[in-house]
Amino acid sequence: xxxMQLSPESQGVRTKSRLYEFxxxxxxxxxxxxxxxxxxxxxxxxxxxxxxxxxxDVIIRNCKVKWPWNxxxxxxxxxxxxxxxxxxxxxxxxxxxxISQDTxxxxxxxxxxxxxxxxxxxIIGSNxxxxxxxxxxxxxxxxxxxxxTPNSVVYKSISDGIYGGNPxxxxxxxxxx
Numbered sequence: 001x002x003x004m005q006l007s008p009e010s011q012g013v014r015t016k017s018r019l020y021e022f023x024x025x026x027x028x029x030x031x032x033x034x035x036x037x038x039x040x041x042x043x044x045x046x047x048x049x050x051x052x053x054x055x056x057d058v059i060i061r062n063c064k065v066k067w068p069w070n071x072x073x074x075x076x077x078x079x080x081x082x083x084x085x086x087x088x089x090x091x092x093x094x095x096x097x098x099i100s101q102d103t104x105x106x107x108x109x110x111x112x113x114x115x116x117x118x119x120x121x122x123i124i125g126s127n128x129x130x131x132x133x134x135x136x137x138x139x140x141x142x143x144x145x146x147x148x149t150p151n152s153v154v155y156k157s158i159s160d161g162i163y164g165g166n167p168x169x170x171x172x173x174x175x176x177x
Contacts, residue, residue, distance in 0.1 A: 016069065024050050024068065033064050035081075047071065055095065070107070074126065089119035094126030094144065102133040109138055130154075147174055 014021075031038070031046040043060045051069030054060075057076045063083040065071055070087040073079070074095035081101045085091055089107035093099070108119045120139030129147045130136065136154045143159025153166040162171045 016067070021067075028065060028068075032060075033062055035062050037061070061101075080132070087122075088117070089138070090121040091124075092121065093124045094128065096126055097124060097128040097130075099124070099130050100132040100134075100150075103130055103136070104134075105136040107138045125159075145174055 016024075027046050027050065032043050040059045040061070044054050044058055047060070047065065047068045048054055052065070052071040052073070054071075054073045055075035055077070058073055058079070059077070060079040061081040061083075063079055063081070063085065065085045066087050070090045071085055072090065072092045074093060074097065076096045077093055078098045080099060080103070083099050083101070084104045086104065086106040086108065091105055091107060099105070105122055105124075107122050108117055110116065111118055118138070122136055122138065122140050124130065124136070124142045125144035125146065127145045128142055130142070131148060131150045131152075133150055134148050134152045134154065136142065140154050141157040141159075142148070142154060143157075145160065146158055147162040148154055148158075148168075149162065149164030149171070151166070152164045152168055154163070154168050156168065158168065158170075160173070162174050163169065164171050
């Protein structure tokens with residue numbers, strides 16, 4: 001049996017220096033991923049200082065962000081406790097969207113035979129509610145107005161309705177017309 005060795009570049013898509021990444025990790029541990037409910041304004045300010053594009057009136061609880069320079073959040077969003085943005089590629093969230101507690105959003109994975117890192121952006125629309133403990137995988141587009149029920153795995157793009165489960169399935173329309 002052989003053990004594959006990953007090159008340092010396979011550990012993430014580097015667009016900043018290691019020093020900048022280190023400074024981000026320090027700032028994240030003190031201000032962003034701190035379980036004390038310090039000011040959401042302070043979290044947003046620190047994320048913006050490191051390149052995140054965050055709209056007005058956004059509430060961010062303690063969360064993890066791999067690379068803030070790959071994070072875009074619209075206006076009036078709510079990011080719950082222990083949300084993890086493993087965003088080696090761009091993650092975009094529209095306006096008036098809620099990402100609930102313990103949700104994991106990743107833009108990366110590995111090619112199965114070589115273990116080479118592959119990344120694709122994640123786009124989450126406006127007026128979306130991704131409820132607690134969901135997983136959203138690379139390359140997914142979650143359309144405007146979608147609700148994802150707890151503990152669901154979103155591995156393909158979805159739109160126009162309420163979805164749940166693993167594998168993710170359409171449950172019903174969200175709005176009565």
